[in-house]
Amino acid sequence: MFLAWRDLLFAKGRFLLMSMIIALVAFLMTLLSGLASGLIKNNISGLMALDVTNLAFEYNDRPNYRNSMVEREMWEGWRNAEGVVAAEPLGHTMFTARTPEDLPLDDVVLWGVEPGGFLEPDVLLGESLKGPDDGVIISALLANKHGVKLGDVIVLDRVLTKLTVIGITSEQNIGHVPVIYTPIRKWQEATYGPPGGPPPGEVLPDILFDYASVIALQLAPDTDIETVDIAWGTVTMDKQSAYEASSGYKEEVQTVKMIQGFMVVISALVIGAFFTIWTIQRTQEIGLVKALGGSNAYLLRDTMGQALILMILAVGVGTFLAVWLGLSFEQSGKPFMLVKDNIAGSSGLLIVAGLIGSMVSVRLITRIDPIIALGRTR
Amino acid sequence: MGLQVKDVVLELGDGDAQITALDHVSFGVGAGELLAVLGPSGAGKSSLLAVCGGLRHPTSGTVVIGGKPLMAMNDSQLTRLRLQSIGFVFQQSNLISSLTSLDQLLLMVHLAGRRPRKADRDHAMALLNSVDMGHRANRLPDQLSGGERQRIGIARALMTKPSLLLVDEPTSMLDQVRGHQIVALLNEQCHQHQVAAVMVTHDVSMLDAADRSLHIVDGRIQEVAVSATN
Ligand SMILES: Nc1ncnc2c1ncn2[C@@H]1O[C@H](COP(=O)(O)OP(=O)(O)OP(=O)(O)O)[C@@H](O)[C@H]1O
Numbered sequence: 001m002f003l004a005w006r007d008l009l010f011a012k013g014r015f016l017l018m019s020m021i022i023a024l025v026a027f028l029m030t031l032l033s034g035l036a037s038g039l040i041k042n043n044i045s046g047l048m049a050l051d052v053t054n055l056a057f058e059y060n061d062r063p064n065y066r067n068s069m070v071e072r073e074m075w076e077g078w079r080n081a082e083g084v085v086a087a088e089p090l091g092h093t094m095f096t097a098r099t100p101e102d103l104p105l106d107d108v109v110l111w112g113v114e115p116g117g118f119l120e121p122d123v124l125l126g127e128s129l130k131g132p133d134d135g136v137i138i139s140a141l142l143a144n145k146h147g148v149k150l151g152d153v154i155v156l157d158r159v160l161t162k163l164t165v166i167g168i169t170s171e172q173n174i175g176h177v178p179v180i181y182t183p184i185r186k187w188q189e190a191t192y193g194p195p196g197g198p199p200p201g202e203v204l205p206d207i208l209f210d211y212a213s214v215i216a217l218q219l220a221p222d223t224d225i226e227t228v229d230i231a232w233g234t235v236t237m238d239k240q241s242a243y244e245a246s247s248g249y250k251e252e253v254q255t256v257k258m259i260q261g262f263m264v265v266i267s268a269l270v271i272g273a274f275f276t277i278w279t280i281q282r283t284q285e286i287g288l289v290k291a292l293g294g295s296n297a298y299l300l301r302d303t304m305g306q307a308l309i310l311m312i313l314a315v316g317v318g319t320f321l322a323v324w325l326g327l328s329f330e331q332s333g334k335p336f337m338l339v340k341d342n343i344a345g346s347s348g349l350l351i352v353a354g355l356i357g358s359m360v361s362v363r364l365i366t367r368i369d370p371i372i373a374l375g376r377t378r
Numbered sequence: 379m380g381l382q383v384k385d386v387v388l389e390l391g392d393g394d395a396q397i398t399a400l401d402h403v404s405f406g407v408g409a410g411e412l413l414a415v416l417g418p419s420g421a422g423k424s425s426l427l428a429v430c431g432g433l434r435h436p437t438s439g440t441v442v443i444g445g446k447p448l449m450a451m452n453d454s455q456l457t458r459l460r461l462q463s464i465g466f467v468f469q470q471s472n473l474i475s476s477l478t479s480l481d482q483l484l485l486m487v488h489l490a491g492r493r494p495r496k497a498d499r500d501h502a503m504a505l506l507n508s509v510d511m512g513h514r515a516n517r518l519p520d521q522l523s524g525g526e527r528q529r530i531g532i533a534r535a536l537m538t539k540p541s542l543l544l545v546d547e548p549t550s551m552l553d554q555v556r557g558h559q560i561v562a563l564l565n566e567q568c569h570q571h572q573v574a575a576v577m578v579t580h581d582v583s584m585l586d587a588a589d590r591s592l593h594i595v596d597g598r599i600q601e602v603a604v605s606a607t608n
């Protein structure tokens with residue numbers, strides 16, 4: 001590494017220029033990684049927060065939350081199947097909501113969950129769903145954005161169901177739409193019942209309360225999912241795949257992944273080109289070092305070490321700047337989230353790409369004949 | 379000890395273009411002896427150095443350095459031999475541009491896979507002083523004159539305490555006065571360190587400083603003469 005360091009210092013300008021390019025790529029990679037995590041969180045934080053291992057949808061080639069409908073016997077069947085720790089119905093319906101003063105709250109997804117069940121979110125403020133029948137827990141984002149407070153009443157458009165805000169939970173979304181949680185019976189009433197609730201003096205028929213959208217499951221690792229799926233006409237996904245059933249999730253993740261992939265490839269190529277030119281420029285000196293008794297191993301270690309130093313410094317600076325900028329994004333409520341592991345992963349990938357790029361010089365170096373050190377041999 | 383070259387033939391190129399660069403060359407150089415090799419352009423002088431330095435395998439014949447025959451060695455063994463037993467002094471500015479004079483010498487320690495210790499630094503400084511370059515220890519090659527660079531090159535060649543010094547046209551880029559100083563320095567150093575030295579030159583006036591000289595024409599040795607001063 002002796003020569004590598006001296007060369008780095010001697011050709012500061014060139015290495016600085018190269019470092020700036022790499023730092024810029026690392027900067028963008030980190031921002032992209034933050035954007036990816038932010039988008040994912042913005043899309044499916046509600047799903048991520050669920051304490052489940054799997055979700056069972058009504059059987060469909062491409063299951064999704066909107067067109068899935070399950071019956072009571074299905075979730076009870078699941079609940080009694082072997083290896084099932086817990087199974088609960090989950091209702092999922094998209095509504096537009098208003099405050100009683102007719103202020104729009106935009107789109108919300110109403111989730112019906114069993115009060116006191118494992119799907120209920122932790123509240124930051126207020127109380128859980130075990131209270132009043134028409135209670136609703138809303139996300140902090142919704143509360144802040146529209147100034148909704150505990151005790152306020154919100155009305156679902158179309159069905160005119162009234163819900164009283166009893167709790168605030170952290171920001172939870174699905175498909176980028178904020179989730180609000182209500183007891184499953186209230187959800188069934190809003191989703192399947194007549195607008196405005198039952199006519200005065202009447203009760204809704206029991207059959208209304210035998211349906212939900214999906215079955216939330218806590219399964220033991222070795223559960224025979226397929227058999228239960230066939231028995232009850234469901235299709236069960238693990239939590240990760242269930243994310244993909246949320247609209248836009250797959251496309252967003254793929255787009256960001258693709259951009260990141262391109263950037264990794266670009267870095268490898270740029271570094272490869274740089275080290276190719278750098279090695280060719282140094283051909284005479286490399287020949288000299290070989291003539292003096294320097295082995296290929298020594299020269300390769302030196303060059304790879306040089307690439308590693310360059311990559312680590314440049315990626316470090318770029319990542320640092322991006323994290324610094326990213327923190328302010330995070331605070332401003334943009335869909336941006338810095339996840340340590342993801343950032344470390346994308347930076348590590350860049351460094352590896354740089355090392356792979358620098359390997360093009362391996363062949364160049366090993367092929368240099370030390371005889372070029374002797375003057376006028378040719 | 380020193381260097382023994384016996385019956386060396388070196389054929390270069392192939393087919394019609396094939397030429398015999400060295401044609402049954404034999405000679406020896408003892409420790410502390412400076413041999414000058416003279417000859418016209420294309421005579422085979424550089425080829426001879428390349429064979430002696432393990433940079434080219436001869437077509438036939440034997441080269442023995444410090445008792446070790448080169449024939450049986452593969453490339454990496456030859457590389458190690460160059461590092462341990464051979465000091466090269468190249469034409470003009472064959473210094474590494476990013477290294478100071480002192481570092482040019484210390485590089486040899488790094489090539490041997492060690493970190494320089496105080497003893498190595500002292501040894502390097504002593505060598506720099508002995509070629510009158512102690513005051514230039516921290517200069518880069520860019521900041522040195524041609525003669526100064528050649529002195530650093532000589533000091534570097536001696537850094538590993540080699541048994542053989544191979545010198546390629548050390549004076550070609552220098553004026554008469556400086557050229558003579560460099561050759562005198564080479565002579566002094568190879569006597570002082572008891573190193574066998576082969577110096578290739580096309581300048582007849584440099585012969586005075588050599589112990590012996592050898593003329594080579596078309597790859598063949600013409601005469602072996604003892605230098606006039608000895
Ligand atoms: N790689 C090679 N392939 C074919 N022929 C070569 C090669 N290198 C040198 N030669 C030929 O070998 C002969 C000896 O070359 P060499 O370089 O040893 O001469 P030299 O005595 O060093 O000449 P100069 O004083 O010009 O440096 C020349 O005729 C040259 O053209």
Ligand SMILES: [Mg+2]
Binds near residue numbers: 376
């Ligand atoms: Mg020559």
